[in-house]
Amino acid sequence: MARTKGDHEARRREVSEAVWRVLAAQGFGGLTLRAVATELGATTGLLTHYFPAKRDLVRHALDLLDARTTSRPRRAGGPGLAAVRAALLDILPLTPEATASNRIWVSSWDTALADPGLSEDHAARYARGRARLAALIATAQERGELPAGDPGRLAAGAQSFALGLVVQALLGPADFPPERQRELVDDYLAALATPAAPEASAAPEASEAPAAGS
Amino acid sequence: MARTKGDHEARRREVSEAVWRVLAAQGFGGLTLRAVATELGATTGLLTHYFPAKRDLVRHALDLLDARTTSRPRRAGGPGLAAVRAALLDILPLTPEATASNRIWVSSWDTALADPGLSEDHAARYARGRARLAALIATAQERGELPAGDPGRLAAGAQSFALGLVVQALLGPADFPPERQRELVDDYLAALATPAAPEASAAPEASEAPAAGS
Numbered sequence: 203m204a205r206t207k208g209d210h211e212a213r214r215r216e217v218s219e220a221v222w223r224v225l226a227a228q229g230f231g232g233l234t235l236r237a238v239a240t241e242l243g244a245t246t247g248l249l250t251h252y253f254p255a256k257r258d259l260v261r262h263a264l265d266l267l268d269a270r271t272t273s274r275p276r277r278a279g280g281p282g283l284a285a286v287r288a289a290l291l292d293i294l295p296l297t298p299e300a301t302a303s304n305r306i307w308v309s310s311w312d313t314a315l316a317d318p319g320l321s322e323d324h325a326a327r328y329a330r331g332r333a334r335l336a337a338l339i340a341t342a343q344e345r346g347e348l349p350a351g352d353p354g355r356l357a358a359g360a361q362s363f364a365l366g367l368v369v370q371a372l373l374g375p376a377d378f379p380p381e382r383q384r385e386l387v388d389d390y391l392a393a394l395a396t397p398a399a400p401e402a403s404a405a406p407e408a409s410e411a412p413a414a415g416s
Numbered sequence: 417m418a419r420t421k422g423d424h425e426a427r428r429r430e431v432s433e434a435v436w437r438v439l440a441a442q443g444f445g446g447l448t449l450r451a452v453a454t455e456l457g458a459t460t461g462l463l464t465h466y467f468p469a470k471r472d473l474v475r476h477a478l479d480l481l482d483a484r485t486t487s488r489p490r491r492a493g494g495p496g497l498a499a500v501r502a503a504l505l506d507i508l509p510l511t512p513e514a515t516a517s518n519r520i521w522v523s524s525w526d527t528a529l530a531d532p533g534l535s536e537d538h539a540a541r542y543a544r545g546r547a548r549l550a551a552l553i554a555t556a557q558e559r560g561e562l563p564a565g566d567p568g569r570l571a572a573g574a575q576s577f578a579l580g581l582v583v584q585a586l587l588g589p590a591d592f593p594p595e596r597q598r599e600l601v602d603d604y605l606a607a608l609a610t611p612a613a614p615e616a617s618a619a620p621e622a623s624e625a626p627a628a629g630s
Contacts, residue, residue, distance in 0.1 A: 231445055231526040305529055312445040312523035315586060325588035358584070358592075359577070359600050366580030370572070372529060374539035378572075386573050393607040 217242060217252055221263050222270075226302045229309025233263055260313055264320065267306055268327070274303070283347035283395065285338045286360070290387050293364040295371050296380045304368050332357045348395055356394065363390050431456060431466055435477050436484075440516045443523030447477055474527055478534065481520055482541070488517070497561035497609065499552045500574070504601050507578040509585050510594045518582050546571045562609055570608065577604050 220242040224233055235253065239246045253259040279288025295301035314320040336357035342348040348356070367386060371378035434456040438447055449467065453460045467473040493502025509515035528534040550571035556562040562570070581600060585592035 228530050229526045231530055309526035309529060311583060311587065312443045312526040315519055315523060316443050316445055321587060325591065328584060328587060329591060355599070355603065358596075359603055362580035362584055362600065363573070363577045363604075364580060365583050366576035366578060369525060369579050369583070370542060370576055373525065373535060374542060377539065377543060382572075385569070386576065389569065389573055390577075393610070396607070396610050 214252070217249070218262070218266055221259070222266055225263055225267070225306045225309075229306060230260065230263065230313040231309055233259060235259060257317075260317075260320070264310060264323070267303070267310065271303060271307075274299075281341055282338075282345040283342040283391065286335070286342055286348075287387065287391055289335055289338055290360060290364045290391075291384065293368060294380075294383050294387070295368060296383060301372070301375075305372055308369060308372060328361065332361050335360055360390070360394070428466070431463070432476070432480055435473070436480055439477055439481070439520045439523075443520060444474065444477065444527040445523055447473060449473060471531075474531075474534070478524060478537070481517070481524065485517060485521075488513075496552075496556040496559040497605065500549065500556055500562075501601065501605055503549055503552055504574060504578045504605075505598065507582060508594075508597050508601070509582060510597060515586070515589075519586055522583060522586060542575065546575050549574055574604070574608070 217238070220238050221233070224237045224241050228237065235246045235249045235256070238259070239249050242249075249259075253262065274292075276292055277288040279285035293304075295304045311324070314324040332354065336353040339348060339356050339360070340353040343350060343353065364387075367378070367383060371383055431452070434452050435447070438451045438455050442451065449460045449463045449470070452473070453463050456463075463473075467476065488506075490506050491502040493499035507518075509518045525538070528538040546568065550567040553562060553570050553574070554567040557564060557567065578601075581592070581597060585597055
């Protein structure tokens with residue numbers, strides 16, 4: 203067993219890696235002390251030293267997921283609308299690594315919804331994500347690339363769209379290959395970027411729409 | 417114990433009701449034979465008669481969720497774009513009952529992603545949902561309420577948007593009260609309904625769109 207601080211840190215890292223591999227393979231639904239012990243080739247007794255209760259294991263797993271997500275490489279998106287596009291693409295399961303991470307995020311929702319404290323943590327996390335997106339949207343508006351409107355409200359719509367696309371792509375990878383996901387993001391942004399015709403926003407009647415090409 | 421067919425059916429219904437209550441309270445993550453037995457005031461031994469393995473319990477729970485979702489009352493939406501709007505609102509957690517049902521759906525994703533068979537069932541289920549939405553979108557296009565474009569592709573975007581909004585609203589109900597959810601749906605549909613300006617659209621379709629009202 204670990205005798206020095208260095209050994210102890212190394213052991214902690216091994217435990218964390220084992221937790222991560224269990225999450226990646228089975229999601230939060232399969233995250234148990236026994237599964238981590240098996241992955242680690244250790245006893246569950248050893249693990250209770252690190253995680254006295256199941257909730258400690260879950261919280262550690264969420265922290266790991268958070269750290270991995272925060273430290274992942276991001277797409278360079280330039281300023282304005284290109285940055286909004288890059289931020290949305292960063293959310294999606296376009297690579298095997300992003301797929302694994304998203305698969306864990308989706309599975310965390312069940313765990314979070316069963317625990318008010320974890321649920322609030324999650325709500326705060328997504329609110330921070332919307333705030334970051336809103337700042338990018340505000341810049342795109344200043345550059346004239348997006349029409350005026352509450353950036354927070356536009357961000358809430360865009361984040362909803364991206365999260366739902368994550369779910370669809372994970373459950374139906376054959377129907378949502380990376381190219382399809384990119385197309386849908388571009389469709390979404392194109393619809394957002396189109397200034398609403400005054401007639402369309404004030405009075406939805408088709409007979410008042412402008413003539414094509416005008 | 418049940419002696420007649422009627423008794424047996426009644427007992428099955430009681431078991432199903434108990435499964436539903438466990439799901440509603442704890443999601444799929446909390447769905448165990450023991451939890452259902454406790455809810456029912458029965459022994460786990462009795463339950464193994466109905467569900468020999470955990471997977472049988474999960475499949476029964478998914479069937480129940482499916483049946484409840486299919487048989488729920490739907491909004492009347494009129495034809496065209498109003499029907500698309502009604503279909504999206506039907507998905508969202510706008511009422512306590514819809515919140516409970518969505519909470520279970522979200523929790524089912526973790527279970528489904530851990531099991532290829534259940535994952536395929538889920539993918540097929542969402543594909544059917546997109547097909548229904550695509551049919552409504554096609555009608556809205558025929559009525560001139562939505563611009564031209566592949567209805568299946570528009571449906572994939574709209575379903576993504578609605579599912580992601582479900583997730584956000586469940587995790588952050590304070591940030592996404594029903595009125596906010598409706599606003600976001602209306603924002604989404606308004607952006608979709610606005611014909612792309614020729615300069616914003618890469619493809620030349622806009623200049624070939626039929627004159628309004630034609």
